[in-house]
Amino acid sequence: MDTKKEFQARVNPVYTTGKGTAGCLAQAGNRDAAAIVGKMDFSQFSAQKNQVPDIVRKCYAVALEARYEISNEMIRRENKPNLIDLPCGYTPRAFSMAKEGKHYIGFDLPVVSDEIGAIVKELLPAELSPLVEYHGVDATNYDSMRSKLDHVKGEVCIATDGLLGYFNESELSYMCANVKRILHEFGGSWITGDMTNEVIFGATFGTLLKSNPEVLQAFSMNTASQMADVTMKQNSLFSGGTQKAVEYLQDMGFHVEKISYADLMPSLISMTNESEGEKELREAYRSIEMWKMTLSPDAEETKEEVDTENFSAELSLAGGRLTIALAGRLDTITSPELLEKYERITQGKTVSSVVVDAKSLRYISSAGLRVLLMFYKALNNKESFKMVNVNSEVKEILEVTGFDQFLLGEALNE
Amino acid sequence: MRYCRDNDGSPNAILSVLLARAVRRYDPESEKTVVVSVAINHKAVLGNHDSYRMLTNVVELDFPKNRPLDDLMKACTIARGQIMLQSQPENALWVVKQRKETFARLDQMPLEMKLGIIAKAAGSLRWSVGVSYASSRTFGPLDPCIDELYVIAEPGSNDVICEVACINHSFFLAIAQTFASKGYFKAFLGELDEIGIAYEIMGREPLNMSGIEAFAGR
Numbered sequence: 001m002d003t004k005k006e007f008q009a010r011v012n013p014v015y016t017t018g019k020g021t022a023g024c025l026a027q028a029g030n031r032d033a034a035a036i037v038g039k040m041d042f043s044q045f046s047a048q049k050n051q052v053p054d055i056v057r058k059c060y061a062v063a064l065e066a067r068y069e070i071s072n073e074m075i076r077r078e079n080k081p082n083l084i085d086l087p088c089g090y091t092p093r094a095f096s097m098a099k100e101g102k103h104y105i106g107f108d109l110p111v112v113s114d115e116i117g118a119i120v121k122e123l124l125p126a127e128l129s130p131l132v133e134y135h136g137v138d139a140t141n142y143d144s145m146r147s148k149l150d151h152v153k154g155e156v157c158i159a160t161d162g163l164l165g166y167f168n169e170s171e172l173s174y175m176c177a178n179v180k181r182i183l184h185e186f187g188g189s190w191i192t193g194d195m196t197n198e199v200i201f202g203a204t205f206g207t208l209l210k211s212n213p214e215v216l217q218a219f220s221m222n223t224a225s226q227m228a229d230v231t232m233k234q235n236s237l238f239s240g241g242t243q244k245a246v247e248y249l250q251d252m253g254f255h256v257e258k259i260s261y262a263d264l265m266p267s268l269i270s271m272t273n274e275s276e277g278e279k280e281l282r283e284a285y286r287s288i289e290m291w292k293m294t295l296s297p298d299a300e301e302t303k304e305e306v307d308t309e310n311f312s313a314e315l316s317l318a319g320g321r322l323t324i325a326l327a328g329r330l331d332t333i334t335s336p337e338l339l340e341k342y343e344r345i346t347q348g349k350t351v352s353s354v355v356v357d358a359k360s361l362r363y364i365s366s367a368g369l370r371v372l373l374m375f376y377k378a379l380n381n382k383e384s385f386k387m388v389n390v391n392s393e394v395k396e397i398l399e400v401t402g403f404d405q406f407l408l409g410e411a412l413n414e
Numbered sequence: 415m416r417y418c419r420d421n422d423g424s425p426n427a428i429l430s431v432l433l434a435r436a437v438r439r440y441d442p443e444s445e446k447t448v449v450v451s452v453a454i455n456h457k458a459v460l461g462n463h464d465s466y467r468m469l470t471n472v473v474e475l476d477f478p479k480n481r482p483l484d485d486l487m488k489a490c491t492i493a494r495g496q497i498m499l500q501s502q503p504e505n506a507l508w509v510v511k512q513r514k515e516t517f518a519r520l521d522q523m524p525l526e527m528k529l530g531i532i533a534k535a536a537g538s539l540r541w542s543v544g545v546s547y548a549s550s551r552t553f554g555p556l557d558p559c560i561d562e563l564y565v566i567a568e569p570g571s572n573d574v575i576c577e578v579a580c581i582n583h584s585f586f587l588a589i590a591q592t593f594a595s596k597g598y599f600k601a602f603l604g605e606l607d608e609i610g611i612a613y614e615i616m617g618r619e620p621l622n623m624s625g626i627e628a629f630a631g632r
Contacts, residue, residue, distance in 0.1 A: 366494035373498070397488070400481065401495030
């Protein structure tokens with residue numbers, strides 16, 4: 001790898017699991033995937049490949065092809081003119097979607113989008129090229145995504161596969177808020193199988209191998225975590241069970257529908273001539289679901305912004321959840337403005353939870369503490385107040401004053 | 415007050431920090447935590463400003479040795495935050511309840527036992543320094559005639575007590591201490607000099623019951 005790629009890979013090791021998916025799709029028999037893999041550097045996977053028995057590799061290939069094609073089928077049923085593939089990874093989705101006349105927009109880390117974008121551009125028929133684009137984005141940064149959509153017309157389908165489990169709580173809330181804003185503007189839906197994806201490996205291995213799926217699933221999780229160099233599934237979509245995940249998304253202003261994998265699964269290339277096995281697999285997938293999020297009818301988005309030279313605050317209220325992103329200094333001068341915006345945005349509305357993102361907050365004075373205490377006291381359920389991404393100076397002030405017991409709670413320095 | 419505003423301090427907070435810094439300056443080798451008590455009127459906290467019969471108590475600010483006080487604004491923010499939390503209405507109500515229960519228990523005790531307890535409580539030192547500042551004061555049309563205003567208090571539970579009065583936009587501090595040495599007072603003046611607060615020393619005297627010096631010899 002060249003220096004730039006090596007640096008990006010070291011900074012963002014998670015992207016390597018995307019390459020693994022492309023490899024498995026190629027092994028499953030997807031020709032477009034095989035063409036992409038042929039253009040990529042797969043040397044880092046050689047050692048791992050040799051450690052994995054053939055039958056296990058086949059199970060991975062079947063599971064990943066099923067997951068990929070089920071997602072594609074869901075995208076087709078949504079029938080939106082634009083597909084935002086977030087993250088796009090190294091899959092050949094652009095090929096099939098462009099052939100079907102969709103405008104394909106692949107979003108991923110720059111190291112991924114640069115590589116896959118160049119490969120697809122080389123392989124794609126010229127007449128389909130205008131329909132396909134790739135961009136490096138930060139899914140937690142709204143502007144980084146929105147700036148790539150200026151030319152997009154019509155509704156969008158945002159497809160997320162293999163991303164949400166890597167986010168911490170704060171990143172997840174940003175992602176959800178950003179998706180909501182995009183759907184507000186363009187209309188459409190957000191689909192993902194992330195909440196149940198790990199189960200597909202167990203179901204596939206259990207069906208094809210008739211052996212203990214938990215052991216093999218643990219193997220899969222460990223491998224992914226090691227490759228990603230992050231601890232997975234440590235946020236509200238995963239840590240509290242399915243019902244809590246649904247409630248979280250509803251709180252964020254989404255309406256949630258679930259569709260069984262069994263009702264979406266097409267015939268798989270990897271199970272050609274194994275019709276009985278494929279039938280068993282479909283039944284094994286019956287309890288696994290694709291989630292579709294659309295904007296809840298009563299989740300109107302309201303935004304208020306405060307911006308002074310030293311301070312900015314972005315407030316958004318949707319579905320009872322108030323998100324406040326602070327930057328700069330929250331002091332005697334800026335605190336009253338924050339309070340004013342808070343009162344304006346919450347007037348006549350119910351606030352059931354508050355998340356304060358202090359990622360860019362440099363300093364908080366006693367006036368700021370007072371305002372946050374007011375927000376905290378206004379909640380019926382005090383445990384639904386969270387302040388996250390607090391820097392060391394602000395954290396020291398909160399701890400020494402005793403405010404950490406109320407404002408930080410469990411979400412300490414995520 | 416401008417200095418208070420610029421450094422995120424109320425008069426109570428900034429004086430507490432300066433008096434704590436003065437302790438450190440006075441005895442830099444000491445590892446002890448400096449504890450400053452700040453007077454609070456619980457009735458006012460609960461919304462009753464009719465304070466002809468006040469329910470006062472204190473909130474406590476601790477200044478451990480390992481917490482630097484060089485950054486005055488940060489130290490004031492912390493002090494003010496601590497005051498803010500301790501003076502929340504819920505805590506005021508709790509104090510009122512505790513006070514009632516204490517007096518109810520005292521009522522049950524024999525007189526001698528009660529006197530012993532009260533004497534013991536009165537003599538025990540609980541805080542290093544005490545700061546007491548109710549609010550600025552006005553005497554209506556008499557204000558233009560008033561040059562200085564002091565509130566004198568005995569340092570009963572503290573080594574040092576600082577009573578603060580404010581009139582005609584000037585602050586007046588009456589600092590009383592239980593020891594004769596002038597070292598600590600000089601250290602406090604050094605703190606004021608360091609941060610550029612101008613002051614004038616109007617007087618210095620042993621603490622007496624006021625108004626009876628002339629009759630003390632009889």
